[in-house]
Amino acid sequence: MTRIGRVWRKSVDGRTAALYLLPSIILFSVFVFYPMFRTIYLSFFLTDQTGNAAIMVGFENFVYLLGSSEFQNSMKATGLFVLYTVPITIILALFFALLANEKLKGIGFFRTMYSSTMGISVAASSVIWLFMFNPSIGMFNRLLGVLNLPQIQWLLDPEWALLSVSISTIWMNIGFSFLILLGGLQNIDEHLYESSRIDGAGYFYRLRRITLPMLSPTLFFIITISLINAFQTFGQIDILTKGGPSQSTNLIVYSIYREAFINYQFGTASAQAVILFLIILIVTILQFKLGERKVHYQ
Amino acid sequence: MKMGLASKIWIYFLLIATSAFVFFPVLYAFMISFMTGPEIIQGKFFPESISFENYSKVFSRLPLLSYLLNSFIVSVSVMLGQLVVCSLAAYAFVFFKFKGRDFIFFLFISTMMIPWEATMIPNVFTIRKLDWFNTYQGLTLPFFALAFGTFLLRQHFLTIPKELHEASQIAGLSRFRFFWRVVLPISKTSLVTLGAYGFLTTWNMYLWPLLITTNQSVRTVQIGLKQLQSQEIATEWGVVMAGVIVVIIPTLLLLFLGQKQLQKGLSQGALK
Numbered sequence: 325m326t327r328i329g330r331v332w333r334k335s336v337d338g339r340t341a342a343l344y345l346l347p348s349i350i351l352f353s354v355f356v357f358y359p360m361f362r363t364i365y366l367s368f369f370l371t372d373q374t375g376n377a378a379i380m381v382g383f384e385n386f387v388y389l390l391g392s393s394e395f396q397n398s399m400k401a402t403g404l405f406v407l408y409t410v411p412i413t414i415i416l417a418l419f420f421a422l423l424a425n426e427k428l429k430g431i432g433f434f435r436t437m438y439s440s441t442m443g444i445s446v447a448a449s450s451v452i453w454l455f456m457f458n459p460s461i462g463m464f465n466r467l468l469g470v471l472n473l474p475q476i477q478w479l480l481d482p483e484w485a486l487l488s489v490s491i492s493t494i495w496m497n498i499g500f501s502f503l504i505l506l507g508g509l510q511n512i513d514e515h516l517y518e519s520s521r522i523d524g525a526g527y528f529y530r531l532r533r534i535t536l537p538m539l540s541p542t543l544f545f546i547i548t549i550s551l552i553n554a555f556q557t558f559g560q561i562d563i564l565t566k567g568g569p570s571q572s573t574n575l576i577v578y579s580i581y582r583e584a585f586i587n588y589q590f591g592t593a594s595a596q597a598v599i600l601f602l603i604i605l606i607v608t609i610l611q612f613k614l615g616e617r618k619v620h621y622q
Numbered sequence: 623m624k625m626g627l628a629s630k631i632w633i634y635f636l637l638i639a640t641s642a643f644v645f646f647p648v649l650y651a652f653m654i655s656f657m658t659g660p661e662i663i664q665g666k667f668f669p670e671s672i673s674f675e676n677y678s679k680v681f682s683r684l685p686l687l688s689y690l691l692n693s694f695i696v697s698v699s700v701m702l703g704q705l706v707v708c709s710l711a712a713y714a715f716v717f718f719k720f721k722g723r724d725f726i727f728f729l730f731i732s733t734m735m736i737p738w739e740a741t742m743i744p745n746v747f748t749i750r751k752l753d754w755f756n757t758y759q760g761l762t763l764p765f766f767a768l769a770f771g772t773f774l775l776r777q778h779f780l781t782i783p784k785e786l787h788e789a790s791q792i793a794g795l796s797r798f799r800f801f802w803r804v805v806l807p808i809s810k811t812s813l814v815t816l817g818a819y820g821f822l823t824t825w826n827m828y829l830w831p832l833l834i835t836t837n838q839s840v841r842t843v844q845i846g847l848k849q850l851q852s853q854e855i856a857t858e859w860g861v862v863m864a865g866v867i868v869v870i871i872p873t874l875l876l877l878f879l880g881q882k883q884l885q886k887g888l889s890q891g892a893l894k
Contacts, residue, residue, distance in 0.1 A: 338720035340797055345726060348711040351767035356733045359744035366743070375747050420644070423637050428630065436878055437641035439885070440648060443877030445826035447844040448866045451851050452651045455859055463650070466665050498644060499877075507885045556739050559828040563848060577739045577829075584743050585833065594743055601740040608735050 360601070366594035375590045385595035395596070397571050398579040401486055405575055406554040408490035409497070413550060414543070416494070417501035422531070424502070425509040435506065442499030446559035453492035454479070454564055482572040485565050489573050493560055497553065501546050508542025509535070548611045552604055576600050648870070655863040662859050676864035680850070683861065685838055686868065689846040693825055694872075696761045696842060701820040703766035705813060711767075712775035713801050717787060730769045739829070746833050760834050761842070765824065771816050774887070778812035779805060815887025818880045825873050843869045 367385055369377035389395040420438045424431060441449070456462045457478035465475045478488040516534050536543075558577045561567060567574035567582065574582075576596060584593035654662060655676055656669040680686060715727060745764060754760030782805060790800045806813065828844050835841045850865045877884070 335720075337718050338722075341714040341718035341720045341723075344710040344714035344718070347707045348730070348767040348772065349726070351707065351764070352729070352733055354748065355745060355764040355767070356736055356741060359741035359748070360736050362744035363741060375743070420640060423633060423640065426633055428633065428637075431637075432882075434637045434641045435885075436881055437645045439877060439881050440645055440874065443822065443873040444648065444870045445828070445844055445847075445873065447826075447828050447847040448870045449647075451847055451862060451866050452647050454851065455654070455863070456647065456650070461663055461665065461859070463665075495644070495647065503881070503885045504888055507888060510886075552737065556737055558739070559844075562828070562832075563851060580739065580743075581829070585746075590743055597740040597743060600737055604737050604740075605735055 363594045363597045363601075366590055367598045369591050371590040373588050377591075381591070385592050386599075389592060389595055389599070394571065394574075395579070398574045398576055401572060401574055402555065402576045404486060405490055405493075405557065405573075406551065408487065409493050409554050410547070410550045413494045413497045413501055414546060417498050417505050417546075418543075420498070420502050421505035421509055422535075424506055438502045439499045439506075441496055442503060444496070444499075446496060447563060449492065449496045450560045450563035453495075453560075457488055457492075457564070479565050480569055482569045485569055485572050489560055489564055492564065493554075493557065496560070497550065501550060504546050504549075505539070505542060508539050511542075512538045544611070544615045548608065548615075551607050551611070555600065555604055555607070576603075648874075651863045651866050654860055655867045657860050659858065659860065676858075676860040677868070679858070679861045680864045680868065683853070684846055684850055684865070686843070686846060686865065688838070689841055689843045690868070690872075692840050693842040693844070695758060696831075696840075697821045697824040699758060699762040700765050700824040701817050703762060704768050704771050704820045705817055707766045708768055708771035708816065709775050709801075709806065709809075709813070711772045712779050713805060715772070715776050716779040716782075717797075717800075717805075730772060733767075733769045742829070742833065749834060754834075756835055756837055756839050758840055761831060761840060762824075764830075768820075771820070774816055775809060775812055778809045782808055811883065812887060814880070815883055818876060818884055819888065822873055822876060 366375070366377060368380060368382055369385075370379040370381055372378045424435045424438055456464055459465055459475065459477050459480065462478070464478060468475055476484055479485050512535065516538065517530060556577055557575050558581065561573055561575055561578045562581075565573040567578050577600070580593050580596045580600065583589045583596060587593075650667070653667060653669055656672050656674075657666065657676075658670075658673075661669060711730070715723065749755060749760045749764075752760070754763075786804065787800065790804060795803070826844065827842070831842045831845050832848070835845060847865060847869055850862055
């Protein structure tokens with residue numbers, strides 16, 4: 325047998341494996357890697373209406389963005405939105421998960437209630453909240469009315485709009501975070517609690533010394549996912565505020581969408597997409613660096 | 623664990639109060655969907671009578687039935703596509719030894735750091751070039767490959783004893799038959815988890831269908847909601863809420879039935 329033949333035979337595993345991996349590799353190439361490189365490429369160009377690169381401008385698009393008050397505004401809104409939503413969502417979900425982890429009669433019902441928002445789409449949730457925020461017939465202003473407090477133009481007041489969108493987003497994300505955290509809590513070994521109970525340790529002592537440290541990998545995971553999700557927010561903005569009033573809720577993905585598909589400025593839109601990519605890359609790397617040190621794996 | 627009566631009551635109180643709080647918006651939307659215009663303006667919580675008028679109205683204003691069907695076709699397609707593509711890849715990572723496996727694995731991981739929104743502009747152009755606007759393949763195919771799904775299944779495949787694989791090779795079972803007859807049946811729970819996850823996320827997808835559908839032919843319910851909301855906003859909230867309830871029922875049912883499974887499966891996949 326020739327040498328080539330032997331090499332061919334020896335690599336049979338590799339070739340068969342390639343067959344199994346091929347669908348994923350082709351799809352990732354076409355719909356993830358190629359468009360990512362293309363986005364980076366386009367960010368250095370001015371484009372025509374159909375999105376073809378027309379004039380190479382180097383870093384002009386980025387220089388323009390960093391100097392534009394519109395983009396600065398969008399970055400600020402995105403940052404604030406992340407700050408408003410992520411910590412509160414996780415704290416609430418953790419509280420609910422701790423409650424739902426007690427072994428009581430009918431606990432399954434409560435678990436279903438807490439996780440319900442995961443089954444409700446962003447579009448449907450946004451429409452429900454749009455009604456609740458309605459200044460004249462929405463329940464929030466009715467409630468304020470009953471309490472004799474001044475009415476708030478929830479989604480129409482630049483001071484309140486981002487906060488209102490954040491409140492609705494917290495609600496939308498609670499179901500998923502709850503489900504993940506509850507799963508994490510249930511993976512904790514019962515024996516750990518039994519030995520501590522003999523010493524007469526109280527609930528909060530056990531929470532601090534056993535539950536939270538053992539839950540840290542799950543917490544770490546859900547914090548990373550929530551951060552990334554928050555930077556990708558789109559649907560609720562499109563339905564609730566359209567980025568307004570006076571751009572106070574123009575989060576980065578909405579800003580990319582508008583720049584690309586309404587203004588047809590694909591160059592600057594791509595530059596924003598590259599910035600979004602970099603932010604998420606940094607968040608992920610930071611999380612992993614911090615996570616390595618802080619997280620306690622079983 | 624033994625719990626005192628007082629703390630039991632206290633926990634039940636917290637459970638009831640907080641879960642009612644979480645579920646309130648859905649319940650509220652449900653109530654509104656049965657109300658007439660004047661009832662909504664009066665700010666009632668319970669409708670005076672249960673009438674399905676808003677529901678029949680929403681089906682006549684929008685081609686909601688066809689949107690529902692579209693959403694169903696798209697969600698099932700993505701679910702099946704993900705199951706096939708991800709399980710094939712996961713199988714290769716676990717049961718094959720080949721050069722460059724670590725590198726390819728790294729490539730898969732790296733896709734998780736690329737936010738989908740950062741690639742959407744060229745993706746829209748790709749779909750346009752393929753002439754896939756307003757087609758099911760344009761709505762579904764880009765989502766078949768999923769790194770998260772591959773990891774989830776890989777985790778489960780790794781727990782299959784190596785001896786089983788060796789025995790099957792001695793018995794002369796082909797690679798594919800081992801995958802089809804042994805690996806997949808053993809991993810049913812993970813496949814169900816991934817399937818439910820895929821269906822749920824696709825049903826709820828918003829931005830991509832918004833970009834890819836320009837007419838009603840393959841439009842999904844989520845975009846239908848946006849349409850409904852912008853048409854009816856000023857006057858008929860009851861009709862809008864009826865639309866909302868129709869759209870959330872399939873996924874809520876799926877979640878209620880599969881909540882336990884999903885919670886177990888997702889948290890396992892999350893923690894290597």
